[in-house]
Amino acid sequence: MMTEVIVKKAERAALVVGAAGGIGSATVVALAERYQQVIAVSRQPRPPAALADLANLCWLTAAAEEGAIAEAARAVADHCESLPLARVVLATGTLHGDGYRPEKSLRELDAATLGHLYQVNAVLPLLWLAALEPLLRRSDGATVAVLSARVGSIADNRLGGWYGYRASKAALNMLLRSAAVELGRRAPQVALLAFHPGTTDTALSKPFQARVPEGRLFSPASVAIALLERMDAAQADGELHFVDYAGESIPW
Ligand SMILES: NC(=O)c1ccc[n+]([C@@H]2O[C@H](COP(=O)([O-])OP(=O)(O)OC[C@H]3O[C@@H](n4cnc5c(N)ncnc54)[C@H](OP(=O)(O)O)[C@@H]3O)[C@@H](O)[C@H]2O)c1
Incomplete structure (x- = not known):
């Protein structure tokens, strides 16, 4: 005899920004099983095929710039009038793209690329956090x-290289640390x-997967589950917690 297990979804909403990405879309799927509504924000006009059948998904399209982020955050707030926001995942980021890849030496540094990496990896998530802050302040508890990325740890940097990506993630961490102090007072x-x-099997890591040790390349679905577990365990204590998939703290 088959036993059907019915999991009651929390009467809360969750938000994922960067919802068309490898980790972002897997996180949408995992959240959709647990929360009554998942609001997904992406630059893409439509959800990827893997998300198309989710009944509790609300897909919002927003460009990666200040005005569009503010407008999208207002749309999120409208959706959350009836369902409080409990989880926010900012899953955007870039490592390589048209005309740029991680630098191996100082000779490869390029100012425009450095600026782009800072903009996407550090500035954009902070613009999102700032735009969502009024909504977070009104929440009755949210995570x-x-x-981020371990390579953004200054203490952990023994290999060098990847100047722009490392520095932009270190900058992200610093910006988040300041935000944690402020949220500790205001929210x-x-x-x-x-x-x-x-290291997760997505487009971002694809060119760098060859040297990943056996068993250390994670599926986006398993990372999404680990992320939700870390979020469930997170303490609202005015600190920024820099943690990995296993819940281990990473040094700054
Ligand atoms: N994969 C890994 O091994 C790994 C390891 C450590 C850390 N991370 C971090 O995990 C996060 C998610 O990465 P992923 O592996 O899921 O990569 P991904 O599949 O490439 O997804 C990244 C998403 O970020 C958004 N994005 C990319 N370029 C952008 C730009 N120029 N402007 C605005 N948004 C942009 C896009 O979201 P939309 O298309 O929805 O707009 C994109 O789908 C990143 O912050 C990455 O640094 C990944």
Whole structure:
């Protein structure tokens, strides 16, 4: 005899920004099983095929610039009038793209690329956090996770290289640390995480997967579950917690 297990969804909403990305879309799927509504924000006009059948998904399209972010945050707030926001995942980021890849030496540094990496990896998530702050302040308890990376740890940098990506993630962590202090005063019920997913099988890591040791390349689905577990365990204590998929703290 088959036993059907019915999991009651929390009467809360969750938000994912960067919802068309590898980790972002897997996180949407995982959240959709647990929360009554998932609001997904992306630059893409439509959800990827894997998300198309989710009945409790609300897809918002927003360009990656200040005005569009503010407008999208207002739309999120409208959606959350009836369902309080409990989880926010900012899953955007870039490592390589048209005409740029991680630098191996000082000779490869390029000012425009450095600026682009700072803009996407550090500035954009902070613009989102700032735009969502009024909504977070009104929440009755929420956890925000921002996708960072272990290579943004200054203490952990023994290999060098990857100047722009490392520096932009270190900048992200510093910006988040300041935000944690402020939220601790203005929205003490909000927990904040800088999350390192581990090397995950997405477009971002694709060119760099060859040397990943056996068993250390994670599926986006498993990372999404780990992320939600870390978020469930997060304390709202005015601190920024820089943690990996296993819940281990990462040194600054
Ligand atoms: N994969 C890994 O091994 C790994 C390891 C450590 C840390 N991370 C971090 O995890 C996060 C998610 O990465 P992922 O692996 O899921 O990568 P991904 O599949 O490439 O997704 C990244 C998403 O970020 C958004 N994005 C990319 N370029 C952008 C730009 N120029 N402007 C605005 N948004 C942009 C896009 O979201 P939309 O298309 O929805 O707009 C994109 O789908 C990133 O912050 C990354 O640094 C990943």
